[in-house]
Amino acid sequence: DAKTTQPNSMESNEEEPVHLPCNHSTISGTDYIHWYRQLPSQGPEYVIHGLTSNVNNRMASLAIAEDRKSSTLILHRATLRDAAVYYCILRDYGGATNKLIFGTGTLLAVQP
Amino acid sequence: KAGVTQTPRYLIKTRGQQVTLSCSPISGHRSVSWYQQTPGQGLQFLFEYFSETQRNKGNFPGRFSGRQFSNSRSEMNVSTLELGDSALYLCASSLATTGSNSPLHFGNGTRLTVT
Numbered sequence: 209d210a211k212t213t214q215p216n217s218m219e220s221n222e223e224e225p226v227h228l229p230c231n232h233s234t235i236s237g238t239d240y241i242h243w244y245r246q247l248p249s250q251g252p253e254y255v256i257h258g259l260t261s262n263v264n265n266r267m268a269s270l271a272i273a274e275d276r277k278s279s280t281l282i283l284h285r286a287t288l289r290d291a292a293v294y295y296c297i298l299r300d301y302g303g304a305t306n307k308l309i310f311g312t313g314t315l316l317a318v319q320p
Numbered sequence: 321k322a323g324v325t326q327t328p329r330y331l332i333k334t335r336g337q338q339v340t341l342s343c344s345p346i347s348g349h350r351s352v353s354w355y356q357q358t359p360g361q362g363l364q365f366l367f368e369y370f371s372e373t374q375r376n377k378g379n380f381p382g383r384f385s386g387r388q389f390s391n392s393r394s395e396m397n398v399s400t401l402e403l404g405d406s407a408l409y410l411c412a413s414s415l416a417t418t419g420s421n422s423p424l425h426f427g428n429g430t431r432l433t434v435t
Contacts, residue, residue, distance in 0.1 A: 251429055252426045307353065
């Protein structure tokens, strides 16, 4: 399974944009890039996913490098509620499985 | 729409006992997977079920088992509990397993403490 690398922790100020990076240099052509986050005392929550093009939804934006070896999750205006561990995960769309391989993720702290 | 429901929320057991955890997926979701989360190992995949069949299994000993019922509800069982089994056990449901485009929806877990 292809691996991802993320910084252990990041800090942001409330109402400022946050850019969470993820490296996935061994990504294969059939891997989607998924992001989940885990708020304290909760299970992980799906955030966004993409294959090649940049993606936007109500929660965040996903910017994918042209060579797909890296991506960035963008929170446009961080709130205190966005403090969580963010996981970048690769999922093979050709595989019939919901097995997710979680790394250690990035712990995002948001300061008021 | 109700989310993924896991019961019980907290559980305390003694070494050597066995435990059964329950998961009710989102209505209409046929895929259920289980994960163990510990401070040392992070989130690790246990197994997944689709239409009552186990489709994939993680690298855990045979003491960990599961099953899925015809209504998609799932249970996991851990026998002969060890101290190291203390963890947050998370269940996730999804519409399907094909295409890897169906997001997983996680419950808030069962916190198991083994003493």
